[in-house]
Amino acid sequence: MARNRSLIHSSPPEVWRLLSDGHRYGEWVTGTQQILAVDPHWPDVGARLRVRVGAGPLALDDTCVVRVSEPGRRLQLEAKAGPFGAARIAMKLTPWGEHTLFTLDWHPLRGPGTRMHGLPVDYFVRVRNGMMLTKLARIAVCEHTAAV
Template sequence: MAVRHHYFAAPREAVWAALADGARYADWVVGTREILREDPAWPAVGSQIEFAVGWGPLKYRNRTVVRICEPLDRLELEIKMGLLGAVRVAFQLLPWGEGAVLIVDEHPLRGISAGLHGPPGEVVLSLRNRLMLRNLTAIVAEKKREGAGEPAASRVPG
């Protein structure tokens, strides 16, 4: 099971706002090319985001379903990947001084991805999640700047 901890120099409300923003899902979830459909109720339990993954001309349609949502504390997603199966990604958000700690726990549930689960897969998931957390950190910082009233034109792109 790939578990990562990440500290954000922002209040957990800011981190939660980024996690709960379905329109930005493709901006931080590694491998997601574009959002095809976002359920307006996102991130309510049972709501979904349909998205495309792939590289170059290869493009596949997948979806993420919210299984558990406890605002500001916990978000658990099931990513359904067709023949590859399904993966559970759980986010637990803890207040930590002036900031927040996000714990990400990802593991395959069923399908081909579950059969490939083991040390090599853990390394790949760990690297992927490190990049995902870097992307999420950039979005939290961007939302923090926007909340401070800094105009978009004065921001330097990531």
């Protein structure tokens, strides 16, 4: 499992607003090329987000399904990437004073990732997820500052 944590200088409700807008995932999820479709009831359990992910001309359509949704506290997704299998992405928002301690856990569920799970893959995912948290924090802080 790859786990990242970041202290975001915005409140949990402010961070949750970003997570609950599926159309904005491309702003902070590293590797997202295009948002293809967002269920209108996102991020309720069972809602789907379809995205195109990749780098340059190499792209793959991916579907994220909400498995757990506790508004303002927790969001768990199952990301399905065709032949590459599926992964659980668990996000937890913990109040830290007026800020948010954001924890992101990634764990392969099916496919090649389960066999390659370990140091090299987890390191790569941890770096990617660190980049995502940096982007998420930057957006949340900018919007927090604009609202004050």
